Amino acid sequence: MLGCGVVGQGVLRTIATRRESLARRLGAPIEVRRVVARDPDKERGEHAPRELLSFDPETVLGDPEIDVVVEVMGGLDPAGAHVVRAIEAGKSVVTANKFLLAERGSELFELAEARGVDLAFEAAVCGGIPVIRVLREALVSDNVVALRGIVNGTSNYILSRMYDEKIDFSVALRGAQDAGYAEADPTLDVNGGDALHKLTILASLAFGTRVLPSQIHQEGIEHVAAIDMQMAARFGYVIKLLAIARALPNGALDLRVHPALVPDDSVIASISGALNAIYIEGESLGPLMISGYGAGSMPTAMSVVSDIVDVGRNLMMGSRGRVTHRSLAAREVRDPGHHVGRYYLRFTVMDRPGVLARIAGVLGAFDVSIEQMIQEGRASADGEPVHVVMLTHACKDANVRSALREIHMLSGISEPARAIRVEEG
Numbered sequence: 001m002l003g004c005g006v007v008g009q010g011v012l013r014t015i016a017t018r019r020e021s022l023a024r025r026l027g028a029p030i031e032v033r034r035v036v037a038r039d040p041d042k043e044r045g046e047h048a049p050r051e052l053l054s055f056d057p058e059t060v061l062g063d064p065e066i067d068v069v070v071e072v073m074g075g076l077d078p079a080g081a082h083v084v085r086a087i088e089a090g091k092s093v094v095t096a097n098k099f100l101l102a103e104r105g106s107e108l109f110e111l112a113e114a115r116g117v118d119l120a121f122e123a124a125v126c127g128g129i130p131v132i133r134v135l136r137e138a139l140v141s142d143n144v145v146a147l148r149g150i151v152n153g154t155s156n157y158i159l160s161r162m163y164d165e166k167i168d169f170s171v172a173l174r175g176a177q178d179a180g181y182a183e184a185d186p187t188l189d190v191n192g193g194d195a196l197h198k199l200t201i202l203a204s205l206a207f208g209t210r211v212l213p214s215q216i217h218q219e220g221i222e223h224v225a226a227i228d229m230q231m232a233a234r235f236g237y238v239i240k241l242l243a244i245a246r247a248l249p250n251g252a253l254d255l256r257v258h259p260a261l262v263p264d265d266s267v268i269a270s271i272s273g274a275l276n277a278i279y280i281e282g283e284s285l286g287p288l289m290i291s292g293y294g295a296g297s298m299p300t301a302m303s304v305v306s307d308i309v310d311v312g313r314n315l316m317m318g319s320r321g322r323v324t325h326r327s328l329a330a331r332e333v334r335d336p337g338h339h340v341g342r343y344y345l346r347f348t349v350m351d352r353p354g355v356l357a358r359i360a361g362v363l364g365a366f367d368v369s370i371e372q373m374i375q376e377g378r379a380s381a382d383g384e385p386v387h388v389v390m391l392t393h394a395c396k397d398a399n400v401r402s403a404l405r406e407i408h409m410l411s412g413i414s415e416p417a418r419a420i421r422v423e424e425g
Ligand SMILES: NC(=O)c1ccc[n+]([C@@H]2O[C@H](COP(=O)([O-])OP(=O)(O)OC[C@H]3O[C@@H](n4cnc5c(N)ncnc54)[C@H](OP(=O)(O)O)[C@@H]3O)[C@@H](O)[C@H]2O)c1
Pocket: 002, 003, 004, 005, 006, 007, 008, 036, 037, 038, 039, 040, 042, 071, 072, 073, 074, 075, 077, 078, 096, 097, 098, 099, 123, 124, 125, 126, 127, 294, 295, 296, 297, 300
């Protein structure tokens, strides 16, 4: 095993505490030969004895007795080079590394196929939720038309606290860090980057195509304010960070990660805290939803060890590559500017006569028509700006962006407007 942190220690615990049952089910015991880490002074718990630890990856990669390499180091380098080296040495690999697969998946799957070894990655997307197996095996005979999910527990935890406690993003983020849900550097969780890596993998499996991270539209939750949560609630919505992949009638894919207003009585709105959920729509199956913990030591370790069992079975049966992820031709991806849908718009304006009429005029000029509007109170005597929020009818994304750019130039507008898409049901 390469890495012995949050996930790695969970893997060791799972293998140690379920030794008998795993051996019975697999038909052979799982023996951990070597665990590679970086820092010799770190305490790693009772299941990582000193004699198992090494600080040289070669002790794993260069050992011909080792059949399976578990990569739980994370990051692109040196994890990527180690995975390549393991595959080239004829070892099957189990990885939890979504970043590596999103960036170099095609190359690694091709290499694994050419070398006749397994590259298993259930834990890389939504930790303990077995969504990779569902897409790769159970739904391989269906035609997936849409996939929508809450795939980042940290951002979901932050948004849930903002909603429940009416607190602002920065306060909720600090709470997530204190509770151990957010990393010291939470950038990829809150800017949508982590969800984007997961969607890259999910969409490529769901649609049997090659998807690159650069093809996915990305927005994070950093600009969602407490006021947006409250106003969305008044319209009957909750704000969630969604990862969305849809097949359009012309064959192109619609791929997006962004905060969205979802109806407050929808199932996806009820997924709160650190939970994840993925809703899949198959042409034959219809709707399917799976939910559970998408991160954490033991849920993620459970997926890693299930992959070890799968890979172990293949090794014993001489059937490696049974459920390979074939890399396929790319598909056209729609320009996000062509998205058509409803929008939540928030303007922060000086409470002066004519400002609202000018905003409405610009929106109208870009074919953005207003369905509902709330103006929050009146300004206080010291000239504080006020919020005006609107729900639009369906309109084109590019038009909304152009209108907002023009509105920003008007006098009486005190902050850039906020636009959040509405996703129905
Ligand atoms: N945490 C989760 O809930 C979760 C969920 C799903 C997927 N994942 C994925 O699982 C992977 C591991 O995550 P984690 O949370 O377990 O990370 P972590 O706690 O930071 O552990 C990383 C481990 O890798 C070791 N390591 C890092 N760079 C190394 C290097 N150059 N040489 C040798 N060892 C090195 C570290 O060694 P030291 O201990 O000596 O520093 C540490 O033991 C990542 O790809 C992550 O995206 C995590």
